Amino acid sequence: MTKEYKTIKTELRLPYELAYGATWTRFFEGMKEKKIYGTKCPKCGRVLVPARSFCPRCFVDMGEWIEVSQEGKLVAWCYTNYRYFGMPTEPPFIGAQINLDGTDVNFLHLIGGFDLSNFDEVRKIVKNGMKVRAEWKDDRNAHIMDIRYFKPL
Amino acid sequence: MGRPVAIIGVGQTYHGKRMDVSYPELVREAVMAVFKDTGLSPEDIDGVVSGTMPSMMEGIALTHFYLADAMQSAGKPIMKTETCGSTGVSIAHTAYYWVASGLADLILAVGHEKMNEGDSQATMTTVAEPFYQRYFISGAPGVFSMQSQMWSVRYGISEEKVRDAAAFISVTHHEDAFDNPYAHIKMKVSMDDVKNARIITYPVRLLDVCPNSDGACAVIFASEEMVKKLNRKPAWVKAVGYRGDEYFFGDSDKAVWESAAQAAKEAYNQAGIKNPRKELDVAEVYNPFTFQEMLFYECFGFCGPGEAPDLVLKGTFTRNGELACDPSGGTLCTNPIGATGLIRVAEAALQVTGRAGAHQIPGAKLALAHAMGGVDQFNGIMILGSKL
Incomplete structure (x- = not known):
């Protein structure tokens, strides 16, 4: 039998205050008003959501703000059924990439609005390519979770 | 160079x-x-x-x-x-x-x-910033599950076929690990064991995931x-290739994964490789998830898009197959992350110098080592050969 050696239990807790800057601030203020904002790149013409201050490909300042559709198509998803320390979303949940109508990238959020407890039932409901629409919380705090989830139409 | x-x-x-x-x-x-x-x-x-x-x-x-x-x-x-x-x-x-x-x-x-x-997973999730992506990615398994799921749908691969091929990868790599003295997980698993294992992040189940x-x-x-x-x-280092994507997961196409394809292309150009499946003898592909391994085969040009599951099930990438992939048991059986990519390089070096022991691919002369990182953001390749 191998000998068990001692261990030490320790923990790190550090406070942070991250600056949003003007663009994220405006995006999250939109969330409070039940609006999803994107920005259009003047060079490549892509509509990116969430809104950005600059295009990650063209490296130019984004100009035009666009209130994008709250409906879109499910591009990818995964049903999560495990947990880790400090997990910010309570499992089970479905993380998803959603292509909001008229945008050129995928928006990351949750799919929900139905019973998630039985995976076999979930599998019958969730299909790639299905249409989904944002469902908003009543109590909104200018936060990404002001959208409760995207619900299948 | x-x-x-x-x-x-x-x-x-x-x-x-x-x-x-x-x-x-x-x-x-x-x-x-x-x-x-x-x-x-x-x-x-x-x-x-x-x-x-x-x-x-x-x-x-x-x-x-x-x-x-x-x-x-x-x-x-x-x-x-x-x-x-x-x-x-x-x-x-x-x-x-x-x-x-x-x-x-x-x-x-x-x-x-x-x-x-x-x-x-709590540590890795801090790679995603805490005001947008962190709520949705559910650690590494969530990211790679979404990617694999997107890929199989894109190429119209049936859920049954991709499930079977992923299970086959799990079974063969777990077998391979028995011949690697340094591997972590050494256990016999059957196709049914893999397919019926607990769901972690669907479609990924427990035996589709590295330890x-x-x-x-x-x-x-x-x-x-x-x-x-x-x-x-x-x-000899024949080539190095490295490419990255934009930071946000949704900003680039992960089913046709450009950073993986371009990193390989860069390395192949340096090494003068035209047909990687024929010319390479071994590939140590970073495979923490069975499903994702197939996507890499396609990105690296081992086969065409959507073809990987059929070839996997034919045994093309097993130790006795046309191109031996992860004969060490790979990342699926051993994943101390900061070391993992270097283990791929070390295994490739052992193979081309004929020193890989029980999991040696006979006569291996040219080997590819790979690793991937971030919220599906980075891919790196090194190609090693027995001759300068």
Whole structure:
């Protein structure tokens, strides 16, 4: 039998205050008003959501703000059924990439609005390519979770 | 390419849950192994490159300081290279650049992680910023599940077929690990075991996922002059390729994964490889998830888009197949993340020098090593050959 050696239990807790800057601030203020904002790149013409201050490909300042559709198509998803320390979303949940109508990238959020407890039932409901629409919380705090989830139409 | 560079020796720890040693002791085990392998000693080394996954995996920042003694780096230049899951290949690239530049002749590269000392998924999730992506990605399994799911739908691969092929990969890699003395997970699994295992992040189940491993790997990179002087059997660096995507997961197409394809293309151009499936003898593909391994086969041009599951089920990529992929059991069976990419490089070096022991692919002359990192953001490749 191998000998068990001692261990030490320790923990790190550090406070942070991250600056949003003007663009994220405006995006999250939109969330409070039940609006999803994107920005259009003047060079490549892509509509990116969430809104950005600059295009990650063209490296130019984004100009035009666009209130994008709250409906879109499910591009990818995964049903999560495990947990880790400090997990910010309570499992089970479905993380998803959603292509909001008229945008050129995928928006990351949750799919929900139905019973998630039985995976076999979930599998019958969730299909790639299905249409989904944002469902908003009543109590909104200018936060990404002001959208409760995207619900299948 | 700069001047010629070769790997002249490798050392690995016995990977697993290593609560029998402290973190520096674990690292020293790999460093001692590479010195034993090469007959060199610390005073021969010109510089040290170290790397891990994000700090806080073990609750200690800048671990290359903590591990300096274990790497015998006092009195030498030391660098840390950190690119998340692809760290191990990036360490190898850094060591390569250093020797290729002519500024050093012998560089010690060390990758290390002690995954069991912290909460790996909680740590990895901090790679995603806390105001948008962190709520949705559910650690590494969530990201790679979404990607694999997107890929199979894109190419119209039936759920049953992709499930069968992923299970086949799990079964064969778990078998392979028995012949690798350093592998972490050594267990017999059947197709049914994999297909009925607990869902972690659908479609990924427990036996489709790598373990949390403690481990370290050390590799010595040498100039041509040193290879001759030391009379070592070299694994020559034939090519390096590295590419990244934009930061946000939704900003680029992960089903046709450009950073993986372009990293491979860059490496193939340098090495003069036209048909990788034919010309390569071994590929150590970074495969923490069975499903994702198939996507890499396609990105690396081992087959066309959507073709991987059929070829997997035919045995094309098994140890006796046309192109042996992960004969070591791969990342699926052993994943001390900061070391993992460097283990891929070390395994490739062992293969092309005929020193891989029970999992040697007979006559292997050209091998690819790969690692991937971030929220599906980075891919790195190194190609090693038995001839300059």
